[in-house]
Amino acid sequence: MTSRMAADQQVLGYLGRALSLELSAVQLYTAQARLAESWSLSEAAERLRGEAHEEMTHAERIIGRMLALGVAPGASQLRPVGLGTNLSEMLRYDQAFEMELVGLYEDAARHCGRAGLSEDRLLFQALLEEEQAHARELAGWIGQLESGVNQRRDPGAAF
Numbered sequence: 629m630t631s632r633m634a635a636d637q638q639v640l641g642y643l644g645r646a647l648s649l650e651l652s653a654v655q656l657y658t659a660q661a662r663l664a665e666s667w668s669l670s671e672a673a674e675r676l677r678g679e680a681h682e683e684m685t686h687a688e689r690i691i692g693r694m695l696a697l698g699v700a701p702g703a704s705q706l707r708p709v710g711l712g713t714n715l716s717e718m719l720r721y722d723q724a725f726e727m728e729l730v731g732l733y734e735d736a737a738r739h740c741g742r743a744g745l746s747e748d749r750l751l752f753q754a755l756l757e758e759e760q761a762h763a764r765e766l767a768g769w770i771g772q773l774e775s776g777v778n779q780r781r782d783p784g785a786a787f
Contacts, residue, residue: 635697642736647690652707653683659709719770726763
C-alpha cells in the first residue's frame with residue numbers, strides 16, 4: 629500500500645468529495661424510489677432503485693481506490709434528499725445532482741492527467757463517462773415525461 633504522505637492530497641480530496649456525493653446519491657435514489665412506489669409508479673420506482681445500486685457500485689470503487697492509497701474511507705457529509713411533488717420535479721433535481729458529479733469528475737480527471745496519475749485519472753474518467761451517460765438518460769426521461777410521448781399508466785416507464 630502507498631502511504632498517505634505519498635498520495636496526492638488533491639486526489640484524496642476528490643476521492644472524499646466523490647464518496648460523499650455517491651453515497652448521497654444512493655440515499656437520494658432510494659428515497660425517491662420509495663416515494664415513486666407510494667405514487668403507484670412501480671416502473672419508475674424500479675428504475676430509481678437501479679440507479680441507487682449503480683451509485684453504490686461507484687462508491688465501492690472509490691472506497692477501493694482510497695484503501696489502495698492507504699486512506700481510510702470517510703464520507704464527510706450526506707446531502708439532503710430532494711423529493712419534489714411529482715416525478716418530473718424529482719428527475720430535474722437528479723439531473724442537477726448528476727451534473728455536479730460530472731463537474732467533480734471532470735476536474736479530478738484533469739488534475740490527475742496534469743499530475744501524471746494515470747490510475748487515478750482512469751478511475752475518474754470512467755466515473756465521469758458513466759455519470760455523463762446517466763445525465764443524458766435523465767434528460768431523455770424528463771423529455772418524454774414532459775412531451776407526453778409516454779401515454780402508459782406509469783409515467784416512470786419511459787425507458
